[in-house]
Amino acid sequence: MNETPLVLVLGTADWNAPVATNQHHVTRALAADWPVVFAEGTGTRSLRPSDARRVVRRLRSAPALEGRPVPQGVEVVTPRVIPHHAPSTRRVNSALLHRQLRRWVEHPGPRLLWTYTPFTYGLERRADRTVYHLVDLLHENPGVHRGRLLAAEWRLEADVAIGTSPAIEDHLRSQGFADTRCLLNVCDVALFSAAAQDPDVSRGTSVVFAGTLAPHKLDGELLLELARALGSRLRLVGPVVEPANPLWRNLTAAGAQLVGPLAPAALARELAASSVGLVPYRSTPLTRGISPLKTFEYLAAGLPVVSTPLPAVAPVDGAVFVQDPATFVARVLQLLADEDPTRPARMTRLAQGHDWESRGRDLRALAGQLLAG
Numbered sequence: 001m002n003e004t005p006l007v008l009v010l011g012t013a014d015w016n017a018p019v020a021t022n023q024h025h026v027t028r029a030l031a032a033d034w035p036v037v038f039a040e041g042t043g044t045r046s047l048r049p050s051d052a053r054r055v056v057r058r059l060r061s062a063p064a065l066e067g068r069p070v071p072q073g074v075e076v077v078t079p080r081v082i083p084h085h086a087p088s089t090r091r092v093n094s095a096l097l098h099r100q101l102r103r104w105v106e107h108p109g110p111r112l113l114w115t116y117t118p119f120t121y122g123l124e125r126r127a128d129r130t131v132y133h134l135v136d137l138l139h140e141n142p143g144v145h146r147g148r149l150l151a152a153e154w155r156l157e158a159d160v161a162i163g164t165s166p167a168i169e170d171h172l173r174s175q176g177f178a179d180t181r182c183l184l185n186v187c188d189v190a191l192f193s194a195a196a197q198d199p200d201v202s203r204g205t206s207v208v209f210a211g212t213l214a215p216h217k218l219d220g221e222l223l224l225e226l227a228r229a230l231g232s233r234l235r236l237v238g239p240v241v242e243p244a245n246p247l248w249r250n251l252t253a254a255g256a257q258l259v260g261p262l263a264p265a266a267l268a269r270e271l272a273a274s275s276v277g278l279v280p281y282r283s284t285p286l287t288r289g290i291s292p293l294k295t296f297e298y299l300a301a302g303l304p305v306v307s308t309p310l311p312a313v314a315p316v317d318g319a320v321f322v323q324d325p326a327t328f329v330a331r332v333l334q335l336l337a338d339e340d341p342t343r344p345a346r347m348t349r350l351a352q353g354h355d356w357e358s359r360g361r362d363l364r365a366l367a368g369q370l371l372a373g
Contacts, residue, residue, distance in 0.1 A: 005034045005371050006107040010115040010123065012041040012138075015076045016067035018239040018261035019212055022135045022164065022185055022293070023116050024068065029360030030114065030367060031073040037104050039077045042097070042119065043085070077101060085119045085148055094121040110371050118152035129370040132158040132177065134168050135185070140286035142216050150175070159370055165291040165312035183362075184312060185293035188264065189355035192300035193348045195268035203302070203344065206233045207332055208274040210267060211294050213248070213258070214241040219282040219308060222325050224250060226280070229329055231255030237262055237270055271301035276335050279307035280328070295320065300351035302344030306331050319350055 007030050011023045015038060027038050070076055081096045082089045098105055098121070105111075105126050113120070113127035116135065124130040132153075139149045153175045161177035163169035169182040195201055207226065209218075213236055224247075227234050234256040240248060252258060262270055271277065277298025281287040291312040298305045305320045306328060307313045315322045323331045 003109050005110040005112055005367075006104055007031075007034050007036045007112045007114060007367070008101060008104040008123065008127075009036055009038045010113065010117055010120060011039060012043075012116045014040045014078075015070070020068070020264065022133070025188075025356045025360075026114065026133065026363060027074060028071045029356060029363050031071045032360065033364050033368070034073070034112075036074045037077055037101065038074055039079055039097075039101060042079055042081050042093075042117065043083050075103070085145070085152070090121070097121050097123070098126075112367055112371060114367075115156075115158075118149060118156045120152075120156060124157055129367075129373070130156075130158045131367070131370070132156055132161045132172075133164075134161065134172060135164045135291075137168060137171060137286055137289035140284070140289070160366065165289050167289040167311050168291075171289070183359070184354075185291040185296075186354045186356055186359050187293045187296040187300060187351070189296065189300045189351050189353075190357070191264060192268045192271060192297050193302075193351065195265075195272035196300070196302035196344055196348050198269070198272065201269050201272045204273050204275065205336060206235050206274045207276045207278060207336070208235045208237060208271060208298075208303075209278040209280060209294075210237040210271065210297065211292070212241060213238050215245050215247050216241075216284075217281055217287055217290075218247075219280050219325060220247045220250075222280050222282075222308070222328055223247075223256070224254060225329050226278075226332065227251050227254035227256040229333065232257055235259055235270070235274070237267065267297075268301060271298060271303060274301075274303060276332055277301075277303040277305045278332070279305060279310065279313060281308050281310060283309065296351050296354045299347045299354075302347045304335055304343065304347060306335070316350065319347055 009027045013021050013023060027036055030036050079097055079100050081093045110128045111126060113124055113130045116133050138144060139146045158177060161172040161180045163172050163182050164185050166182055169180050172180045207230055232255050236256060237259040239261045248258060279292050288311055290310060295305055295313060307322050309322055313322060321331050
């Protein structure tokens with residue numbers, strides 16, 4: 001009998017999503033000790049026109065697009081299921097998902113399910129142990145059927161439930177999970193700090209936001225105020241959600257630069273060449289659960305951080321500034337005017353320890369304890 005555990009990571013994102021997320025890093029961390037099957041996201045919301053290309057690729061059984069390297073020991077599976085989570089599709093999707101994940105379902109050794117979605121279609125009943133890892137208040141996302149998602153969470157039997165912010169952990173408790181943990185998002189500190197120390201990267205005066213450019217998350221009015229004050233020095237890096245939204249046209253008209261998504265090394269250089277990192281989220285039930293890993297990416301790259309009030313972002317004297325929208329722009333301008341040559345090194349030191357190397361060790365230890373039990 002094969003006693004080697006096999007881990008199934010049930011994701012909410014594609015492996016080659018433009019922005020690396022918690023689930024990509026956790027997959028890499030778990031694969032350091034055990035083989036991992038990463039099942040690309042089957043979706044949590046109702047279909048939108050922008051999802052059409054992704055759905056067609058799935059139905060054609062096309063391979064995953066080239067992009068993010070796949071670590072040794074990881075197999076990426078692209079499930080073909082009906083992209084709609086409802087009672088009418090439950091039986092069919094369950095059969096399809098179990099069949100396409102047969103390698104894990106029929107594995108003769110221990111099976112660990114590490115899921116980022118509550119729509120598991122009974123896979124937890126095939127697992128020896130289950131971890132539910134919640135990185136967003138998924139039921140607050142636009143387009144999600146709130147009732148179905150909350151009901152799926154309530155039905156999910158997990159040995160451990162991990163939330164990436166205090167608000168998410170509180171939600172998990174309210175959903176009946178007995179063993180909950182709060183683990184804030186961290187980042188690849190070594191990558192960003194190396195760029196900050198690279199003599200070929202010159203520190204400029206740009207102000208940067210790095211992440212998914214989603215109108216329902218970002219404070220559009222605040223960004224427009226920044227664009228009018230900074231012009232081309234405001235750089236927005238990441239994939240654009242809702243490209244037809246007038247916000248992007250208004251921002252570029254005011255001088256802001258939409259850079260698009262960058263590979264990790266290029267993003268590290270982009271941040272290291274900037275002066276201030278932004279977390280300009282609007283205050284909504286969804287964003288109150290966000291733990292922005294970009295906070296540590298900015299710090300590791302040597303940048304002070306200016307954030308709107310979020311429960312998971314704590315102010316740090318001289319480094320992380322939590323400002324309401326009325327004082328946000330003034331703080332950014334003040335940091336740009338205050339040329340402190342010692343600041344980058346101080347910011348980088350603050351990020352030390354908030355990295356995926358140490359977090360990966362902790363998660364492997366948790367997985368090992370669960371499997372041993």
